[in-house]
Amino acid sequence: MSENVWTSKSLSDRLRGAVASFGLPRLIIAGFLLLLFIMAPFVGVNFFTQITNTLNRFSWNAVMVLAMVPMVHSGCGLNFGLPLGIVSGLLGATMSIEFGFTGAMSFVMAIVLATPFAVVLGLGYGWLLNRIKGGEMMIATYVGFSAVAFMCILWLLLPFKSPNMVWGLAGKGLRTTISLEGYYDKVLANFLQVRIGDLVIPGGTILFFALLAFAMWAFLHTKTGTAMTAVGSNPTFARASGINIDKIRILSVVMSTWLAAVGILVYQQGFGFVQLYMAPFYMALPAVSAILIGGATVNKASITNVVIGTFLFQGIVTMTPTVMNSMIHMDMSEVIRIIVSNGMILYALTRKSEAIR
Amino acid sequence: MSTKNQTASFGAKLGRLARDNSVPIMFILICAVCIPLAGFSGGYLLNEIITRMGRNTFLILSLLIPIMAGMGLNFGMTLGAMAGEIALILTADWQIWGIPGVVLSMILSIPLSVGLGLLCGKILNMAKGREMVTSYIVSYFINGVYQLVVLYMMGSIIPIAHSSIKLPRGYGIRNTVSLLNMRQCIDNLWAIRVGGVKIPVLTFLIIALLCLVILWFRKTKLGQDMRAVGQDMNVARDAGVDVERTRIISIVISTVLAGFGMILYLQNMGNISTYSSHSQIGMFCIAALLVGGASVDKASIGNVFLGVSLFHLMFIVAPAAGAKITGDSMIGEYFRVFVSYGVITVALVMYETKKRRAKASLGRQLELEQKGADK
Amino acid sequence: MNKSRKWLFRAGALLLLILVALLMLWIGRGHTVYFDNKTIEHQGVEYKPPYKVVVRVNGEQVAKLNARERGMATWIGQNFKMELEVTWEKKGEAVVRSFTQKLPYNMDGIVLNLPALLNDFPEEVYLSEFVPVATEAEEVEEEIITSEFELSDL
Numbered sequence: 001m002s003e004n005v006w007t008s009k010s011l012s013d014r015l016r017g018a019v020a021s022f023g024l025p026r027l028i029i030a031g032f033l034l035l036l037f038i039m040a041p042f043v044g045v046n047f048f049t050q051i052t053n054t055l056n057r058f059s060w061n062a063v064m065v066l067a068m069v070p071m072v073h074s075g076c077g078l079n080f081g082l083p084l085g086i087v088s089g090l091l092g093a094t095m096s097i098e099f100g101f102t103g104a105m106s107f108v109m110a111i112v113l114a115t116p117f118a119v120v121l122g123l124g125y126g127w128l129l130n131r132i133k134g135g136e137m138m139i140a141t142y143v144g145f146s147a148v149a150f151m152c153i154l155w156l157l158l159p160f161k162s163p164n165m166v167w168g169l170a171g172k173g174l175r176t177t178i179s180l181e182g183y184y185d186k187v188l189a190n191f192l193q194v195r196i197g198d199l200v201i202p203g204g205t206i207l208f209f210a211l212l213a214f215a216m217w218a219f220l221h222t223k224t225g226t227a228m229t230a231v232g233s234n235p236t237f238a239r240a241s242g243i244n245i246d247k248i249r250i251l252s253v254v255m256s257t258w259l260a261a262v263g264i265l266v267y268q269q270g271f272g273f274v275q276l277y278m279a280p281f282y283m284a285l286p287a288v289s290a291i292l293i294g295g296a297t298v299n300k301a302s303i304t305n306v307v308i309g310t311f312l313f314q315g316i317v318t319m320t321p322t323v324m325n326s327m328i329h330m331d332m333s334e335v336i337r338i339i340v341s342n343g344m345i346l347y348a349l350t351r352k353s354e355a356i357r
Numbered sequence: 358m359s360t361k362n363q364t365a366s367f368g369a370k371l372g373r374l375a376r377d378n379s380v381p382i383m384f385i386l387i388c389a390v391c392i393p394l395a396g397f398s399g400g401y402l403l404n405e406i407i408t409r410m411g412r413n414t415f416l417i418l419s420l421l422i423p424i425m426a427g428m429g430l431n432f433g434m435t436l437g438a439m440a441g442e443i444a445l446i447l448t449a450d451w452q453i454w455g456i457p458g459v460v461l462s463m464i465l466s467i468p469l470s471v472g473l474g475l476l477c478g479k480i481l482n483m484a485k486g487r488e489m490v491t492s493y494i495v496s497y498f499i500n501g502v503y504q505l506v507v508l509y510m511m512g513s514i515i516p517i518a519h520s521s522i523k524l525p526r527g528y529g530i531r532n533t534v535s536l537l538n539m540r541q542c543i544d545n546l547w548a549i550r551v552g553g554v555k556i557p558v559l560t561f562l563i564i565a566l567l568c569l570v571i572l573w574f575r576k577t578k579l580g581q582d583m584r585a586v587g588q589d590m591n592v593a594r595d596a597g598v599d600v601e602r603t604r605i606i607s608i609v610i611s612t613v614l615a616g617f618g619m620i621l622y623l624q625n626m627g628n629i630s631t632y633s634s635h636s637q638i639g640m641f642c643i644a645a646l647l648v649g650g651a652s653v654d655k656a657s658i659g660n661v662f663l664g665v666s667l668f669h670l671m672f673i674v675a676p677a678a679g680a681k682i683t684g685d686s687m688i689g690e691y692f693r694v695f696v697s698y699g700v701i702t703v704a705l706v707m708y709e710t711k712k713r714r715a716k717a718s719l720g721r722q723l724e725l726e727q728k729g730a731d732k
Numbered sequence: 733m734n735k736s737r738k739w740l741f742r743a744g745a746l747l748l749l750i751l752v753a754l755l756m757l758w759i760g761r762g763h764t765v766y767f768d769n770k771t772i773e774h775q776g777v778e779y780k781p782p783y784k785v786v787v788r789v790n791g792e793q794v795a796k797l798n799a800r801e802r803g804m805a806t807w808i809g810q811n812f813k814m815e816l817e818v819t820w821e822k823k824g825e826a827v828v829r830s831f832t833q834k835l836p837y838n839m840d841g842i843v844l845n846l847p848a849l850l851n852d853f854p855e856e857v858y859l860s861e862f863v864p865v866a867t868e869a870e871e872v873e874e875e876i877i878t879s880e881f882e883l884s885d886l
Binding site for chain 1: 480483484486487489490491493494495497498500501502504505508509683685687688691692694695697698699701702705706708709710712713
Binding site: 456520 | 749752753755756757759760761762763806808840864
């Protein structure tokens with residue numbers, strides 16, 4: 001009898017512990033998505049089309065979420081400065097088109113051309129973040145914003161000539177959206193595409209992400225990678241064991257920026273358009289909240305967090321409009337997205353254990 | 358010898374003055390370049406600046422109190438702006454016009470602002486040391502809630518009678534709500550014209566009153582507590598100050614003031630952009646305050662006035678100057694956005710480096726003391 | 733003692749705010765008043781409009797109406813006062829009359845029929861609510877722009 005009470009108590013305790021470690025918001029979000037999936041067939045929404053959409057959006061966004069990992073590991077916090085990397089990706093994309101590359105080659109060249117920008121900007125950004133340790137996230141946000149606003153001026157002034165990109169009438173200044181038809185539109189998605197009935201899996205894009213994710217995982221297990229984790233989790237110990245903290249942090253920032261650049265290119269190939277000017281402004285927040293929904297914290301993140309988080313976040317983003325619309329004829333998805341993503345970031349920022357660093 | 362010393366120290370002082378005020382000086386230079394290029398008349402510029410001063414100063418003043426309490430730039434002032442907008446939408450629907458409408462909106466905004474301020478303050482207490490980024494995310498989060506209320510609940514749960522405000526679908530508020538019947542009612546009362554420049558005397562009197570209140574507030578017990586908390590939370594706590602409560606109060610006051618400020622701002626504009634009026638207001642107010650020479654931990658009323666005039670001068674002349682140079686008016690628009698963000702970035706970087714330097718020198722001092730003790 | 737006084741003070745402040753808010757609701761209610769200078773039928777008799785009516789509100793001329801015309805004025809509060817300068821016949825003598833009208837609180841727009849008013853008919857004859865006609869163009873659903881970024885003027 002007494003034993004019984006003891007075990008039941010411990011079970012509830014354990015349950016509470018599990019909930020606490022998983023995090024209540026995460027539980028709510030996962031439950032909400034599950035509910036959406038269950039309800040989908042009842043309200044007349046094709047389940048497999050929904051899964052296809054979710055997978056598609058997952059494949060577009062996953063690399064940008066992956067870009068969060070290195071900076072979180074090195075203790076630079078959540079990379080709100082993602083737009084900086086995105087901007088270098090955009091430079092790569094526009095230059096690749098300008099130089100006349102087409103098809104799959106234009107995608108490869110976009111990555112190649114974006115790389116030097118990402119590295120240089122990442123170096124500068126990392127140097128800046130090293131000078132302001134402790135205040136990274138706020139400054140990262142504004143570095144991102146400033147970079148986007150500055151690039152807005154450049155998009156108008158840079159001497160691009162390709163008629164597919166510049167405003168037809170003026171003959172100069174890039175358009176706000178550039179179609180990728182004939183360039184790298186769906187170049188990854190159509191490669192190794194798997195079709196099972198209504199279910200379409202963009203095999204190439206997912207494979208591309210898997211490769212990058214595996215490379216990241218492998219890197220984190222190298223000597224430099226473990227050093228990076230050490231810098232993030234225990235800087236005092238890292239310094240004592242002779243690790244050059246500043247150097248490691250800069251490396252993580254460069255990696256993060258480069259991944260963001262590649263991430264936006266992957267996004268574009270799925271979406272089919274290059275979006276310039278103000279478009280990159282708020283691209284950091286969805287990526288940040290996705291990795292947090294996946295279970296990451298301000299100073300801990302893994303590849304699993306990326307995969308789960310992107311899937312959950314994109315699942316909600318794709319499922320809510322359709323399911324909600326057919327249920328109550330109200331499209332509240334935008335509002336739900338704002339509340340969920342920012343609520344998740346708030347939750348992560350206010351966790352006690354992480355507030356003291 | 359002594360005179361030489363004096364000049365040297367004078368030079369050093371001048372250097373320090375220039376360094377401490379680098380942002381305002383930079384802005385004066387930008388304006389000095391842009392004004393002749395833009396080619397506006399002095400009267401026009403003066404008129405514009407007076408107008409913008411009247412409509413923005415109150416909002417910017419609402420940022421001062423959280424800075425005093427050491428909570429940095431309150432990006433959460435957007436919350437107050439949203440509360441003010443909701444109050445104005447209701448007042449507009451009830452058809453309360455003119456100054457009574459403004460007063461009623463202000464009273465209606467108080468409970469909303471207090472509620473949101475309490476929430477924001479509580480959240481910020483859970484995120485000590487990263488208040489700014491948290492308050493920034495809070496403003497986005499509450500923006501989602503605001504959209505939920507205004508876009509879905511108004512008209513369906515909260516009664517909205519007029520189809521000029523409501524969307525044709527039966528719920529939700531239109532993109533713009535006209536405030537024609539209270540447009541500039543405060544600015545125009547007692548307004549005087551001096552050589553073609555309209556001076557909204559009542560608005561400036563209200564702003565002056567708020568300045569006096571802030572000056573008085575600094576001297577009260579609560580104000581002293583806030584400064585103590587801003588200096589050092591642990592010391593303040595040891596001295597018997599309820600740190601958490603003081604911090605929450607500072608945010609609540611700021612939010613309520615921001616709500617009032619937003620109502621004054623919108624009565625001048627004459628219409629509400631329901632879904633975008635508030636979203637940029639926090640950023641522009643903060644940029645203006647920083648342009649006036651304020652920093653994350655120190656801001657005065659003088660900074661507010663200098664900032665609002667310099668920032669808005671740049672805001673007026675940059676697009677015109679940009680159009681003159683490049684032939685494209687968008688360049689100037691983007692330029693001023695870039696400058697607003699750039700200014701905030703620079704101010705944040707300067708603040709963090711200063712903080713780190715102070716910490717490092719404190720560490721060195723402690724080390725020296727320890728060595729001394731060892732001997 | 734001190735604490736209860738503090739609460740008393742707070743309750744008083746709250747009460748004051750509520751009272752001011754109620755006062756504002758009372759005195760700040762705005763109305764649009766329309767003046768119809770149109771023929772009206774009352775108890776089977778038609779009453780012709782005067783040739784010309786000049787409407788003055790707060791000493792300011794808000795409308796100058798010939799027969800079969802409509803004018804409007806805005807008014808804050810319920811005690812509407814106006815001055816009518818009536819010319820019954822072409823080239824006739826102008827007569828000035830002042831009117832005070834209680835405006836119903838729950839009506840946004842109020843139509844006053846001037847011939848009926850000038851003939852001193854009861855209120856239900858000359859006063860009616862203005863009902864705006866919904867135009868077809870109104871029904872077009874407008875797109876909500878909730879973008880968080882917009883280049884707006886300050």
